[in-house]
Amino acid sequence: MNHSLRCLRMAMLGALVFSSFAQADPKSALVGVYGNKPLAFVGSRGPEGLFIEVLEECAAEQGWSLEYRVDTWDSLYRQVQAGLIDLLPVVAFSEERASSLAFSKETLVSNWGEVYTAKSLSIQSIDDLRDRNIAFLQGDTHGSYFRTLLEKLGIGHSELIVADYGAMADALETGEADAGVFNHIYATVSLADRSVRVTPIVFNPIQIRFAAKKGDPSGLLPAIDARIREMKRGDSAEYRAALGRWLGMYADTGGPPWLLYVSLASVAAILAGIALNMWLGNLVKRKTRELEESNRALLESEANHAAILRSAMDGFMLLDMDGRIVEVNEAFCAMGGYSEAELTGTAISALELAEAEDGAVERIGRLLERGEDRFESKFKKKTGEPFDVEVSVQYRPGVEKRLVAFVRDITDRKRADDIRAFMARTSSQLDDTTFFEDVARYLGVSMGMAYVCIDSLEGDGLYASTLAVWREGRFERNVTYELENTPCGRAVGKTLYWLPEGARRLFPEAKLLQRLEAESYVGATLWSHDGKPIGLIAMIGAKPAKDRDFVESTLALVGMRVSAEMERLDAERALKEREAYQHAIIECSPLPMFSMDLDGRIIAWNPAAERVFGWSAEEVRGVLLPIIPPEKIDEFFELRELLRAGHVISGIEITRMRKGGERIEVSLWSAPIFDGNGKHIGLLSYMEDITERKLAEERLRRNLEEKKVLLREVHHRVKNNLSVISSLLDLQSAKITTPEEAIGAFKNSRDRVMAMALVHKELYESGDFARIEMGAYVGSLIRQISTVFGGAGNVRYEPRADGVILNLQVAIPCGLILNELITNAYKYAYPDGRAGAIRISVLDDGAGYCRLTVADDGPGLPAGYEGGNTLGLTLVRLLVDQIDGTLEVTDSSGGSGGPGTRVSIRLPVATS
Numbered sequence: 001m002n003h004s005l006r007c008l009r010m011a012m013l014g015a016l017v018f019s020s021f022a023q024a025d026p027k028s029a030l031v032g033v034y035g036n037k038p039l040a041f042v043g044s045r046g047p048e049g050l051f052i053e054v055l056e057e058c059a060a061e062q063g064w065s066l067e068y069r070v071d072t073w074d075s076l077y078r079q080v081q082a083g084l085i086d087l088l089p090v091v092a093f094s095e096e097r098a099s100s101l102a103f104s105k106e107t108l109v110s111n112w113g114e115v116y117t118a119k120s121l122s123i124q125s126i127d128d129l130r131d132r133n134i135a136f137l138q139g140d141t142h143g144s145y146f147r148t149l150l151e152k153l154g155i156g157h158s159e160l161i162v163a164d165y166g167a168m169a170d171a172l173e174t175g176e177a178d179a180g181v182f183n184h185i186y187a188t189v190s191l192a193d194r195s196v197r198v199t200p201i202v203f204n205p206i207q208i209r210f211a212a213k214k215g216d217p218s219g220l221l222p223a224i225d226a227r228i229r230e231m232k233r234g235d236s237a238e239y240r241a242a243l244g245r246w247l248g249m250y251a252d253t254g255g256p257p258w259l260l261y262v263s264l265a266s267v268a269a270i271l272a273g274i275a276l277n278m279w280l281g282n283l284v285k286r287k288t289r290e291l292e293e294s295n296r297a298l299l300e301s302e303a304n305h306a307a308i309l310r311s312a313m314d315g316f317m318l319l320d321m322d323g324r325i326v327e328v329n330e331a332f333c334a335m336g337g338y339s340e341a342e343l344t345g346t347a348i349s350a351l352e353l354a355e356a357e358d359g360a361v362e363r364i365g366r367l368l369e370r371g372e373d374r375f376e377s378k379f380k381k382k383t384g385e386p387f388d389v390e391v392s393v394q395y396r397p398g399v400e401k402r403l404v405a406f407v408r409d410i411t412d413r414k415r416a417d418d419i420r421a422f423m424a425r426t427s428s429q430l431d432d433t434t435f436f437e438d439v440a441r442y443l444g445v446s447m448g449m450a451y452v453c454i455d456s457l458e459g460d461g462l463y464a465s466t467l468a469v470w471r472e473g474r475f476e477r478n479v480t481y482e483l484e485n486t487p488c489g490r491a492v493g494k495t496l497y498w499l500p501e502g503a504r505r506l507f508p509e510a511k512l513l514q515r516l517e518a519e520s521y522v523g524a525t526l527w528s529h530d531g532k533p534i535g536l537i538a539m540i541g542a543k544p545a546k547d548r549d550f551v552e553s554t555l556a557l558v559g560m561r562v563s564a565e566m567e568r569l570d571a572e573r574a575l576k577e578r579e580a581y582q583h584a585i586i587e588c589s590p591l592p593m594f595s596m597d598l599d600g601r602i603i604a605w606n607p608a609a610e611r612v613f614g615w616s617a618e619e620v621r622g623v624l625l626p627i628i629p630p631e632k633i634d635e636f637f638e639l640r641e642l643l644r645a646g647h648v649i650s651g652i653e654i655t656r657m658r659k660g661g662e663r664i665e666v667s668l669w670s671a672p673i674f675d676g677n678g679k680h681i682g683l684l685s686y687m688e689d690i691t692e693r694k695l696a697e698e699r700l701r702r703n704l705e706e707k708k709v710l711l712r713e714v715h716h717r718v719k720n721n722l723s724v725i726s727s728l729l730d731l732q733s734a735k736i737t738t739p740e741e742a743i744g745a746f747k748n749s750r751d752r753v754m755a756m757a758l759v760h761k762e763l764y765e766s767g768d769f770a771r772i773e774m775g776a777y778v779g780s781l782i783r784q785i786s787t788v789f790g791g792a793g794n795v796r797y798e799p800r801a802d803g804v805i806l807n808l809q810v811a812i813p814c815g816l817i818l819n820e821l822i823t824n825a826y827k828y829a830y831p832d833g834r835a836g837a838i839r840i841s842v843l844d845d846g847a848g849y850c851r852l853t854v855a856d857d858g859p860g861l862p863a864g865y866e867g868g869n870t871l872g873l874t875l876v877r878l879l880v881d882q883i884d885g886t887l888e889v890t891d892s893s894g895g896s897g898g899p900g901t902r903v904s905i906r907l908p909v910a911t912s
Contacts, residue, residue, distance in 0.1 A: 829858025
């Protein structure tokens with residue numbers, strides 16, 4: 001009937017919520033299910049159990065769409081932490097788990113751990129498990145609790161890890177395991193037909209709740225809490241019914257109606273003659289038996305509670321109203337190192353440290369007002385050593401008023417909190433110089449070590465350089481030391497190198513251990529992000545080391561932070577070195593180098609750029625690149641866009657400008673600059689001044705051209721010169737009538753050939769095969785003519801040439817003309833060794849012309865001279881016409897009839 005009502009209620013709820021959710025997409029939730037019958041499991045109809053029933057009723061009310069994922073407990077626990085599933089039912093609540101999961105606030109059911117064994121074994125106490133093979137569920141809170149309890153009590157054992165409770169029961173039946181750690185609810189419901197037996201060992205009472213990823217991103221838990229509160233409201237009939245369906249609790253204990261009538265009929269058949277005292281005796285016996293059974297049940301209950309308190313990992317104390325200990329369990333005795341006899345009758349205040357007593361009055365007030373209290377405090381061990389505790393205490397009224405207190409040692413948690421706080425402080429500090437010293441000091445103080453050093457590995461791990469050395473409250477200077485034959489050398493490459501005692505005896509050659517009279521040594525390798533050893537944390541103690549788990553976890557956490565800092569500093573150091581190298585390269589480069597932002601504004605400008613372009617770095621920093629000539633600005637913008645697009649420019653030849661406006665030719669290399677994330681942040685350029693190279697190329701080009709001209713001219717000149725010589729000889733031969741005239745003609749021809757040869761000689765000696773400087777040529781020609789005319793020593797020459805340069809085609813005719821005019825002056829102006837002066841000038845006449853003048857102070861032109869038709873003048877006229885010149889012959893006075901002769905020729909400096 002209850003099932004029918006439940007179905008009806010769910011149908012009505014579905015109908016009610018359908019209209020409100022019909023137009024909205026239902027929330028989809030992925031739910032994990034593992035084998036934990038009867039709370040949540042996969043049955044013949046799919047996922048079932050108490051938690052599944054509550055969840056599905058809540059989903060119907062809220063309009064959720066549920067999807068189930070079946071897996072092992074350990075896998076699902078990791079999935080809900082990572083957010084791969086939205087909800088995991090049946091999770092034991094603990095403060096540790098609450099740090100990484102979100103839990104429902106309402107507890108659906110409580111549970112505890114129990115130990116079961118094979119039926120062939122008799123296990124009556126926890127000590128009977130010594131050296132036994134015990135089965136644990138992977139990731140189970142009861143298993144974790146019980147494992148820690150065994151370790152603290154020093155009970156050695158072996159372990160079998162199973163995926164679910166069914167596999168654990170199989171292991172007990174087959175003898176693969178001697179004992180198994182179950183939760184009470186599963187064992188009660190599922191192990192009745194298995195060949196296993198329960199032991200008196202019970203422990204770890206817990207609350208079972210729903211769990212989601214930290215923060216409950218799907219927002220499922222508030223609705224589930226509301227549903228559970230509704231079930232428990234009033235007389236909790238709905239809640240009790242659900243527990244009855246799945247756990248067998250609160251079931252109707254009345255028998256069938258016909259049993260009463262049978263009983264009455266039996267009583268009526270009893271003989272009326274039975275004596276009243278017999279009936280009364282039977283009644284007394286029955287009541288006595290019931291009382292004995294009640295007492296036995298009470299004793300069993302008390303025994304169970306006592307077993308729970310004895311085996312609990314948390315401490316338990318029963319206090320009188322004066323605060324004195326009436327009863328205490330083994331766990332609390334173990335926390336402080338006391339015996340039960342030493343604690344019984346002791347005032348709790350005697351165990352509390354003085355600084356923890358300040359809030360005692362307020363705590364007592366809260367306890368009496370609310371009936372319970374929870375607080376943190378500091379207790380002291382028998383040795384005087386402090387330890388942190390969390391205390392949960394309740395006031396129990398009655399004939400003998402008592403205070404019930406549960407005490408949990410939270411020293412490890414406090415240490416972890418302290419480590420996290422320290423790491424947070426060091427992560428926020430800005431001064432790198434003290435970081436390693438802060439870490440060394442912290443480890444030395446918190447671990448109680450006399451010596452702590454943080455090292456960086458050098459030389460392929462053969463040496464170590466200390467980054468911080470803390471020794472007995474002070475810091476020592478850093479050193480580099482060899483690792484061979486030292487405990488640090490042994491520690492390299494190991495996550496933890498643990499020598500709790502006898503350290504100096506194991507390493508007699510380690511002088512530091514001997515000086516410190518070291519008893520313990522702990523070393524932990526520092527790893528890089530890619531798994532390579534880069535350093536070491538080493539700690540040396542004067543006393544034996546304890547609590548390996550805490551030390552290992554602390555060094556693991558601190559080591560990650562120290563490794564990250566070492567890698568950061570190495571990266572910064574490498575970056576600074578790289579920047580220094582780059583700066584040196586740029587500063588020392590003989591080529592102009594500079595960097596710009598993306599707009600072309602100067603950021604860096606090296607000395608070579610200052611030297612080549614004339615601007616200092618201070619003048620150009622932040623200025624748009626100033627070396628761009630105005631006529632080249634469009635070219636600059638085009639090149640800048642290419643660089644912005646990621647292109648590289650290599651060796652293009654362009655024109656740039658010096659500070660004074662002078663244009664120079666440069667070869668440009670330029671590339672974009674990217675930051676570590678690949679973002680384009682600037683431009684880098686360097687240039688080579690190729691002005692000299694361009695001039696050299698121009699000289700080479702001209703030389704090649706001259707060579708071409710020379711080769712062409714060699715052929716042409718030889719032909720032309722031979723033609724000239726032939727023509728001169730023809731002219732001479734026409735006038736020869738006597739042998740003397742023939743000899744004179746040959747001499748004149750020789751002089752003319754020598755004049756032509758002198759032009760070529762001057763060309764070749766100057767290195768310029770296309771042009772000749774007339775000043776040097778006139779001097780050479782005068783010397784040559786003077787040599788021919790031995791008596792020329794009485795004739796004075798007055799040459800003048802203002803740097804006039806003639807090309808080859810003009811220079812040869814001009815040389816022949818000068819030869820004729822000077823020779824004629826020798827012959828006719830100064831016969832018989834007469835003294836005089838010949839003035840020779842080659843001057844610039846403007847407009848691409850020059851004026852050649854030869855004048856003497858001889859007797860002058862003969863009477864009746866009307867232009868003259870001598871061979872020499874005829875040759876001069878022909879040569880002047882050949883080079884498009886003009887000829888003028890007058891007396892030296894310029895036509896006024898004075899003595900001497902003056903010949904003036906205007907001729908171009910070059911011919912086409």
